[in-house]
Amino acid sequence: MTSPRVLLLPGWQNSGPGHWQTLWETHFGDLRVEQHDWMQPLRGDWITRLEEVVQQQDSPVLLAAHSLGCHLVAAWAAVSGSLGKVQGALLVAPPDVAQPDFPPQLHRWAQPVLSALPFPAALVASTDDPYCSFEAAAGFAGHWGAALHNIGARGHINAESGLGDWPQGRALVLNQK
Template sequence: MTSPRILLLPGFQNSGVGHWQTLWETQFGDLRVEQHDWMQPLRGDWITRLEDVVQQQPGPVLLAAHSLGCHLVAAWAAVSGSTAKVQGALLVAPPDVTQPNFPPQLHRWVVPVLNALPFPATLVASTDDPYCSFEAAEKLAGHWGTTVNNIGARGHINANSGLGDWPQGRALLLNQK
């Protein structure tokens, strides 16, 4: 049986130096799904790119999404014919796209896709994420049919959260399969 390929799905503005996704890419050879435009993300373009990358993989995949990448997973899963290739997903710090101060360049994302995901997934949320309350994250998890992992007060669960290469997150992802 082929080991699943881990696809990294960064959010708005990509994941920079010190971010757990970047560290996973460097240390483990995970594949970052590069988007055409990280600064003006168009939902349809991002969905198409993810579909292309999933179809290119010879075997199963695991999805490791951060921030807007979580909404990408939900939007992609609602329209893709390739979801059977996904063994599981880790959805980390999804933003509340309905909040009034959501960045205007993300206007294509303000109506969230709330369908249940057709594969196992864990949503990891922080109690002090400036982009999403824990309660809003729990609601997203309910819609998406995911389990919720409360990571405590870790902000947006990014490079500023002090997680390093975040072995606990990797374990959560690998336990999805």
């Protein structure tokens, strides 16, 4: 059986040099799904791009999403014809897109898709994420049918969180199959 390909789904503004997604891309050869516009993310465009990339894969895929990428997974799963290729998903630090002070560039994401995902998923949340309370993250996990993992006080679980290439996250994504 073919090993699954890990697709990296960064959030708004992409993932920078020290981010665990970038390190996974460098160290493990994972494929970053490049969006056409990282600064003005249009939900329909992002969904279309993810669908294109999933369809291009000759092997099953695992999705490793960060921040707005988590909402991309939920929105894409609600409309995709390629769900059979997905073995599982790692959803890390989903933002609370319904917050009143959410950036205006992201207004098209303000109504999150809250349907259960049709594949196994793990959601990792921090107790001090500035973009989402732990309670809101637990709510997303419940709606999406994802196993909730509390990583403690690690902020937005990005480069500033000091995780390096984050072996615990890597183990979580690989165990979703």
